[in-house]
Amino acid sequence: xxxxxxxxxxxxxxxxxxxxxxxxxxxxxxxxxxxxxxxxxxxxxxxxxxxxxxxxxxxxxxxxxxxxxxxxxxxxxxxxxxxxxxxxxxxxxxxxxxxxxxxxxxxxxxxxxxxxxxxxxxxxxxxxxxxxxxxxxxxxxxxxxxxxxxxxxxxxxxxxxxxxxxxxxxxxxxxxxxxxxxxxxxxxxxxxxxxxxxxxxxxxxxxxxxxxxxxxxxxxxxxxxxxxxxxxxxxxxxxxxxxxxxxxxxxxxxxxxxxxxxxxxxxxxxxxxxxxxxxxxxxxxxxxxxxxxxxxxxxxxxxxxxxxxx
Amino acid sequence: xxxxxxxxxxxxxxxxxxxxxxxxxxxxxxxxxxxxxxxxxxxxxxxxxxxxxxxxxxxxxxxxxxxxxxxxxxxxxxxxxxxxxxxxxxxxxxxxxxxxxxxxxxxxxxxxxxxxxxxxxxxxxxxxxxxxxxxxxxxxxxxxxxxxxxxxxxxxxxxxxxxxxxxxxxxxxxxxxxxxxxxxxxxxxxxxxxxxxxxxxxxxxxxxxxxxxxxxxxxxxxxxxxxxxxxxxx
Numbered sequence: 107x108x109x110x111x112x113x114x115x116x117x118x119x120x121x122x123x124x125x126x127x128x129x130x131x132x133x134x135x136x137x138x139x140x141x142x143x144x145x146x147x148x149x150x151x152x153x154x155x156x157x158x159x160x161x162x163x164x165x166x167x168x169x170x171x172x173x174x175x176x177x178x179x180x181x182x183x184x185x186x187x188x189x190x191x192x193x194x195x196x197x198x199x200x201x202x203x204x205x206x207x208x209x210x211x212x213x214x215x216x217x218x219x220x221x222x223x224x225x226x227x228x229x230x231x232x233x234x235x236x237x238x239x240x241x242x243x244x245x246x247x248x249x250x251x252x253x254x255x256x257x258x259x260x261x262x263x264x265x266x267x268x269x270x271x272x273x274x275x276x277x278x279x280x281x282x283x284x285x286x287x288x289x290x291x292x293x294x295x296x297x298x299x300x301x302x303x304x305x306x307x308x309x310x311x312x313x314x315x316x317x318x319x320x321x322x323x324x325x326x327x328x329x330x331x332x333x334x335x336x337x338x339x340x341x342x343x344x345x346x347x348x349x350x351x352x353x354x355x356x357x358x359x360x361x362x363x364x365x366x367x368x369x370x371x372x373x374x375x376x377x378x379x380x381x382x383x384x385x386x387x388x389x390x391x392x393x394x395x396x397x398x399x400x401x402x403x404x405x406x407x408x409x410x411x412x413x414x415x416x
Numbered sequence: 417x418x419x420x421x422x423x424x425x426x427x428x429x430x431x432x433x434x435x436x437x438x439x440x441x442x443x444x445x446x447x448x449x450x451x452x453x454x455x456x457x458x459x460x461x462x463x464x465x466x467x468x469x470x471x472x473x474x475x476x477x478x479x480x481x482x483x484x485x486x487x488x489x490x491x492x493x494x495x496x497x498x499x500x501x502x503x504x505x506x507x508x509x510x511x512x513x514x515x516x517x518x519x520x521x522x523x524x525x526x527x528x529x530x531x532x533x534x535x536x537x538x539x540x541x542x543x544x545x546x547x548x549x550x551x552x553x554x555x556x557x558x559x560x561x562x563x564x565x566x567x568x569x570x571x572x573x574x575x576x577x578x579x580x581x582x583x584x585x586x587x588x589x590x591x592x593x594x595x596x597x598x599x600x601x602x603x604x605x606x607x608x609x610x611x612x613x614x615x616x617x618x619x620x621x622x623x624x625x626x627x628x629x630x631x632x633x634x635x636x637x638x639x640x641x642x643x644x645x646x647x648x649x650x
Contacts, residue, residue, distance in 0.1 A: 225638025256491040298524035323528025
């Protein structure tokens with residue numbers, strides 16, 4: 107090869123490299139291109155929400171084991187390991203998953219892990235019944251359909267910011283999921299149409315169902331637990347029993363996955379009928395879990411209102 | 417005989433006598449100023465936002481029916497905006513029925529929350545988009561009045577009136593002007609009027625609404641609650 111040919115070959119190589127430089131630079135702008143997001147969730151409903159939003163475009167990673175009770179959960183080393191690998195974490199933020207902050211901190215991710223506050227845009231309502239004259243925020247926004255849809259939209263909005271390439275897919279999936287939730291609600295609303303709600307009075311052991319009842323035009327007369335997860339004193343229980351009797355409450359909603367130790371004596375003392383609603387905590391995470399649990403809740407709610415009909 | 421010398425009194429001033437008094441005064445003043453400064457500029461604790469005179473809090477300022485309708489309007493507004501981003505169209509009340517979209521969908525929720533009559537007031541055409549099934553007195557509102565109402569403002573409004581639940585209000589879901597190409601640009605605000613039959617406002621800008629007795633509903637949302645419980649969110 108003569109010197110001129112050698113020079114030409116070198117020139118072509120440099121030109122090719124120069125042409126590739128913009129492509130290399132563009133690729134460097136998006137370090138996450140092509141990467142599937144690992145989206146952590148703290149509670150069962152959020153697994154279902156995120157799984158339905160992302161479809162096959164990202165992975166949903168439960169932060170804690172499925173069978174763990176979030177009300178009194180103590181973080182474990184495996185949780186910290188999982189938190190280290192996440193790209194985002196979806197939290198309730200206003201109750202039930204305070205331990206998530208400890209896990210994120212222990213994983214050293216407090217400055218690098220985006221937290222998606224599912225309730226960021228949900229209009230919170232106070233716990234029903236008498237709370238010593240206080241307006242206490244009810245954090246059970248996921249035991250509902252309307253507030254659940256609002257959370258699905260908020261999660262979608264934040265995920266779309268984190269993963270703009272899949273934003274339109276996320277939004278399409280979220281709207282379809284919201285449509286399914288609304289169709290389920292409508293099915294039970296049509297059964298409610300024939301019922302008289304004016305005389306319906308209920309009490310609950312756990313202050314978890316205000317959002318759900320609000321959607322059906324129902325309200326809680328009394329809550330047995332004076333605070334979230336706190337058993338009543340003898341005096342408080344006696345006062346609540348008086349309220350139940352005086353208000354002619356005929357239905358008591360207890361928590362399906364909690365002990366009925368508190369509900370049974372109240373049933374005996376007041377004659378209320380106990381119905382069990384779900385907090386949506388189960389033994390396995392799944393995309394369908396929220397819809398299955400809510401269908402059961404709506405079935406139970408309808409049965410309770412039907413029970414009170416003259 | 418020697419008389420004893422009278423005792424001599426020598427007043428000894430501490431070397432920093434005047435300074436000590438001054439220092440004490442200065443320290444006292446500094447403490448007072450510090451306390452006053454802290455009280456004046458201490459970080460406000462979170463909690464339900466303090467409403468201005470023309471606002472009302474959804475958390476503790478609304479009755480149960482208004483609260484339920486407000487809770488339903490929030491996600492409905494989001495879905496309406498998304499739909500507009502995707503299609504350029506506004507969800508009509510007929511379509512809201514097919515979509516089962518509360519609070520417009522006439523189901524048990526609608527019935528138990530006063531059977532509010534909703535109208536869609538579109539931008540540009542300025543025509544009251546009325547539900548053909550409606551049979552309320554508000555239907556009689558002349559279209560020309562509605563037409564003039566949003567002229568030139570570019571806002572889309574879902575107007576609810578005629579509810580008959582005790583203590584019920586009239587409602588406005590006002591979706592502001594969208595900036596083309598900006599995904600999340602649309603903003604919705606919710607307003608109520610203590611008169612459930614309040615007429616559609618002449619102008620849907622905030623200052624005019626306030627003048628006509630409308631009040632903006634400010635939600636106590638999860639981000640506020642997080643601030644209250646845990647400090648500034650990440």
